[in-house]
Amino acid sequence: MSPGVLALVSALAALGLMLANGVVLIYMLRKVLAHFHLRLGPMRVGWHGLLQTPADVLKLLTKEDFDPSATDLWLFRLAPFMVFVPSFMAYLAIPFSDSLSFTPLDTGVLYTLAALALVPVGILAAGWASNSKWSLIGGMRAAAQQIAYEVPLLLSVIGVVMIAGSLDMSEIVKAQQGTWLGFIPRWFVIPQFGGFLLFLIAALAELNQTPFDMSVAESELVEGFANEYSGMKFAFFFLAEFSNSFVVSALAVTCFFGGWLLPWVPIDLPVWVDVAVFLTKTYLCIFVLMWIRGTLPRIRIDQLLSLGWKGLIPAGLAWVLLTGVVVKLVP
């Protein structure tokens, strides 16, 4: 196959994974939240509501593509894609196994985080283009939040990068092979626990997830930046949100939980086992995100920003310094 065809095939495969993920995650979110909330969730369409999500997708696809009259039309139509495309880009560097990833990149971690950092531009565009006051406030909040939490997110993985000695995600995973003392897996979450905590908080903020769902904040801003959107345009925001939570969870698994590696077993397993392990770990991470979402109240915007600037960034810098010193001293 020529490189061009290969790139096209892998891009299509990534898109397929993203869409499939969206469908699975919507169902999972509904069911998980429902059971946390003493409910059952969708039960009527199909066995335990399995067909509910396909039905909703069909509904969204067949809805009228409606543009409110007072919007900045081109930007309004463009904004969903400005959110969707970066979150699609973020899929490309994730290693599913030793040999399987859409595009192996030497700077995978940096690339993934950079792609995710583009998402709030689209959210701000959506808030601005909607020409609605609530949407504007939501978009502004998203921008402020993103600037505040981009830095700690990067700082939190720098420790991992320093220990692994590479920005390549495959290399980071390979650095986590083996065990300490024969039974503790060499996952970076143990030496880098502080980094993991930083990553968790910053990632929740990056994902606009409860308790940091400032830009939607339905009890304050109705639906925030997505107020004026409906039909497929709204679905794009939704899809991007779900795929972002997949990407961030995959990043967490790669950097802190040994990626596709199974602890205590030999490393040369078939590819499908690697992929299954990776996806299982990722979905467990997503489950934790949903757990947090179902439990916690929402923080206030000024508390969020002061936590970001005054708490996480200094803590991140201190953690990087500490890791650096330790890495230098302990070879």
Place this chain on the structure above:
Amino acid sequence: MPPDATALSRTLVSAGVEGAGVSEEALGVLARVPTDAVAGALAALAEDGYSFLVDLFVTDSGEALELTYHLRSFGTDDEVFVRAVAGHGAEVPSVWETHPAALYAEREAAEMFGLSFPGHPNPKRLLTTDEIGEPPLLKSVPLRAHHEVARPGIVRVAPEPSQEDEG
């Protein structure tokens, strides 16, 4: 524990409220004051501890409107009623400066009875809209079903409901 009627009338007199008559009735201790003295009487009573306005009760007796200010003192655990009689469409001075609880109560009384409260900082309608016409709680305004009220600009296309249920 009802307050002493004579003490109450002494308070009102010393505050310069002319023509106040205090009596004990089934409702409680009731001070009748002239309309233009309401603000003064309530200010004097607020000095005396009656700073909590429980309610503003307005009723249309046919010829005139009666305004009853229901006051309470948390210090002495007393309640008094201050009543003023005003004509239809009359102006009653607002008491919001001494009793901010009157801000909403007066707005409601104004729209429901066609009174006006000069001095009120925000004399808008509270519960109804401008289209409602006459003040609805006046006795001269009949109780009507919604299809009996003329609403300019609204064209009814469905058949009107039967009036059998109307009591």
Place this chain on the structure above:
Amino acid sequence: MTADQVKRAADAIAAEGTLVAPKVPTGLRRVPGGVDALATEHLVVNMGPQHPSTHGVLHILLELDGEEIIAAEASLGYLHRGIEKLAEHRRYHQIGTLLDRADYVSGFHTEWAYSMAVERLAEIEVPARAEWIRALMSELNRIASHLLWLGTFGMDTGAMGPFLYIMRDREALLDIFETVSGARMMFNYVRPGGVVMDFPLQAEPLIRAFLDTWDGYLDEYHDLLTGNEIFRPRVKGIGVIPRSTAVAFGMTGACLRGSGLPWDLRKTRPYGPYAELDFEVPLGTTGDNWDRYMVRMEEMRWAARLARQLLDGLPEGDFTAKVPKVLRPPAGEVYAAVESPRGELGVHILSDGSDVPYRLRLRSPALFNLSVVDEVLPGSLIADAVVTVGSLDIVLGEIDR
């Protein structure tokens, strides 16, 4: 600007009386006067009447500077049904149905206030059993009402969980109401003279089963919200209503007690069987959202204890007095009030001796509690405004009547 330029500008002002603008580099837009003079504009937004956290159809106009509120004004009346006017055209026995629709979350209290007013007007002696049943139902209703408030308050702070958890207990309570009165929300159970039918036998095990689980469930709600490190800074020190403000604006109920004034009609004007019961009134100190939250949480605990006392001591006897089918109370005027979950719910009736009241006025506690928003919201953030309005526990049906 160099000192030379400043001098030249000053000379120019002295000579011509106008300011000559010093030269700015082209291609760079400078804000005259620095960042402080940046042109900003206030944003006026309509919070409601269709907004997830205005508890019905409340409409608040907010003038915002960024996220900070400069001015707030509540706009009411979206649920106005003219209950007071309608009551002037209904016989005394028919009015209970109307008043149920006023405060649709705690119907027993409105019915009781109205029945008490009519009984005082017509001098009807109410049997003890009827009073105890009324008190029992209204205490259970207080729990149901506070539960709904707790759930929506959790939603206001962004926690979705409590709202769905409270539905479990509220469901049990609504089943009890249905067993006793035949209806889940619009009861029309308390009527002038007593209650409409006797306390059914099968209700007692239901109530006992509920009360046995209740304390554990209440602790669970405390676990969900009270100790939460995100929840506490959202409510502590936010929406402070000093005692003087609370009194001036006519606030009652948990809002007044949260501000530290021990005023509960069940204690200060004991009605029904409350003088014989053993209970305490929880109090706040500063009047912030946290105090109002804690007062309501504790009230739920005490309401359950009261319900247990009432159930244990339920006297035997008639459940209603002999009341004529067409009640014609003598001419007169009366004001009767109960402590509803929202505060002092008063009914003021003027009778002219006919079979319909000449004038009936519902003293709505939530209306007076709400009137404080114009005063306390300015200066807070949108997110705090939502929580503060939520902490007032308003029911629009009662505000608009």
